[in-house]
Amino acid sequence: MKVDFIKRCIGTPGDLIEMKKGVLYRNGQRLDEPYKALSECIDKQLNPECQDFRNLSEDAKNHLTMASFKLINYKGEIIPLNYTDRDANAASPQVDDFLEGNAPYHVADKFVIPDPDDEKKAEALPAQKVPPGKYLMMGDNRNNSFDGRGWGLVPRDQIIGRAELVWWPLLRMHLTR
Numbered sequence: 001m002k003v004d005f006i007k008r009c010i011g012t013p014g015d016l017i018e019m020k021k022g023v024l025y026r027n028g029q030r031l032d033e034p035y036k037a038l039s040e041c042i043d044k045q046l047n048p049e050c051q052d053f054r055n056l057s058e059d060a061k062n063h064l065t066m067a068s069f070k071l072i073n074y075k076g077e078i079i080p081l082n083y084t085d086r087d088a089n090a091a092s093p094q095v096d097d098f099l100e101g102n103a104p105y106h107v108a109d110k111f112v113i114p115d116p117d118d119e120k121k122a123e124a125l126p127a128q129k130v131p132p133g134k135y136l137m138m139g140d141n142r143n144n145s146f147d148g149r150g151w152g153l154v155p156r157d158q159i160i161g162r163a164e165l166v167w168w169p170l171l172r173m174h175l176t177r
Contacts, residue, residue, distance in 0.1 A: 006163050007147050008035070011136030016129045019149075022066035022142075035140050037172075067093075067104035069149050070127035071136070078128050079111050080149050088119040107150045135159060 011017040016027050024031045056064075072081045079089075082105035086094040091112045093103040113119050130136050134153035139145025148154065163176050 004160065005137070005147070007137035007139050007145070009135055009159075010138045010148070011130040013130050013132045013134060015136070016127055017069075017071065017136055018127050019067070019069035021068055024138075033142075037141050064104070064143075067149075069105075071130065071153075072122060072125040073128050074113075074122055074125065078131055078134075078153065080107065080152055081122055081125075082107060082149055083119070083123045087116075088123045089113040090116075090119065105149060106146060108152065111150075111152065 010024070011026065018025045024033060067082045067084055069080065069082050071078050074081070081089055082093075083089070084093070084104055089107050089111055091109075091114065093105055095103050113122055130153065133156050135148075135156065137148040137154055139147045165173070165175055167173050
């Protein structure tokens, strides 16, 4: 890959990572995630469809479709599976009518499960642990981050550093430790 991403390492080799309706679990334990943030729209002129999730009412937030996630062994490969009550790794995830256009997940084309019958079968598969030499990364901006849930696991040799400072948005600038 020729692009660098800054994401949080959520799963190391041997970890069992699952997200159940937006709540993250590592090895069966619910994670406290004080670093997790909700999206904000920086420039609605560039993206008029962008929703500023931080400003939604609690009722509106609760109405959003929260995706679940796990790693599965699908056709001999460990892949990320994102699923809701309606679909799993679909090419076009189904969304709530409340905030039209805000799909609960997006996956790379190679992870799309094209057959709805296979979607349900994949959802029933047991969660798999992060395999040796691989890592699972997620963005802190959890509701609007294309990360390991969408592009899969990262080999150790592709990890090039550690973030020391959050600098954007400027109002939330801080050291990471």
